[in-house]
Amino acid sequence: MPNHPEYPIYRSNEMLNEEFPFKIEIRTPSAMNRVLHAHEHLQLCYLMSGSCLHWAVGRQFVLTKGDLFSIPPFQEHRLEPREDMDFVMIQVDFMPQAVNENFRDIAHMQTFLDFAYIRPLLSEADLMPKMTLPAATQSIVETVLESLLAEWREREEGYRLAIKAELLKLLVIAGRQYKRFTQTQSQNERQKVALHREAFYEAIDYMQSHYDEDLHLDEVAARALMAPSYFSNMLKLVKGKSYIELLSAIRVQASMELLADTDLTITEIATRVGYNHISHFNRTFKRHTGITPGDYRKHQA
Structure with a gap:
């Protein structure tokens, strides 16, 4: 999550339009980033067909059709094709302000926060950083993604509003599905996610009660069990403001x-x-x- 010399970190102003920080792309074996990297924005990915490998949190995961996964800010990762296998993946990149104040409600939806920003950071072997969607949900997600792709390509009048509406729908679906997904998790798994979420909010409470002290980002981020850059990014998501x-x-x-x-x-x-x-x-x-x-x-x- 912090700046490491061994892999690049792409800043949002390098990858996305500052006025409307959103983009959607199709990834295939011939159009993918195989270099280990990280980025400042949130990325949601869905495998439309086939199978590929995803390296994240220091481990390799096999992705197959119907898998939805998130790559939170500053998490190192890369894709890799599987031998003799094709795949089509839809990649959605965005910063919270892409959906403006509407994102405030989503940011407080605990299930989405856990799925997109907290759970992928936990590298324990029993916490897979993905969800395999049921067939009915796959159809809904694919329809939403196709609509996003069409709006992004054609960019007719009002396309930004249309993208915001479809993106919000995608985020709500992800949050609801994760809530169902957690029912299959063990109590130990749920506790790990809850611990990190609670630590994050406790760090905010600490800021609000110790603001008169000489507070440093590193110190408060440690209370949140997060790297400083990631903690500040999470604050931007939930509170609409960076640490400072x-x-x-x-x-x-x-x-x-x-x-x-x-x-x-x-x-x-x-x-x-x-x-x-x-x-x-x-x-x-x-x-x-x-x-x-x-x-x-x-x-x-």
Whole structure:
């Protein structure tokens, strides 16, 4: 997940359009990335036909028709064809903002979060980073993917709205299917996924209760059982903000309450909410609110 010299990490602004960070492609043995790599965005893949090999979390997995799997941000992986076997795979790449605020509801759907962002990170032998969809669900998913492909290729007026709608449908299907899938898991498997999910939310709670301290991304990410870059990306998904953005927002909110309810000086308030330099506090406050701390206090009088 962090930057490793042995494989490239593709940034979202290199791979996707910043204004609409989405794309969908067809992968075959002649059109695939066999180099070990990682990327900043989320990738959902579905095997339409055939079979291939997927290397992830340091292990090799056999994929067959009907398999749906996710590749979360910063996870190293690569595809490899199986001898004398063809395959067709649909690959969907996107950042959460591709579906704008609609993604906020999906981000809080526990089953989708577990399937797409948490479970693939667990490398234990009994946790396969994929789901084999039942026949009826395969038909639905394939229809959604075909619609996404058509909208992406033709790009007629309104295609972005159409893609957002179909993408949301795909994510909901994945979340619902994972909920059914977990019923076949052992209690031990479910506990492993739940442990990582709970650690993530506990790290957020820690930020909200210790914002006045000298917090560092590495320290908070360790509490979340995640690499720093991955933790910050998860925050962007769930909270709509990176680590720095979220911490700043928490501190500014606390300072607003102190400005309105106390007679503390602005310098004292800056220190209380975790800023060592008044100039940094003033810049951050204005960036979040549009006005200076002094002006905010005047408006509360």
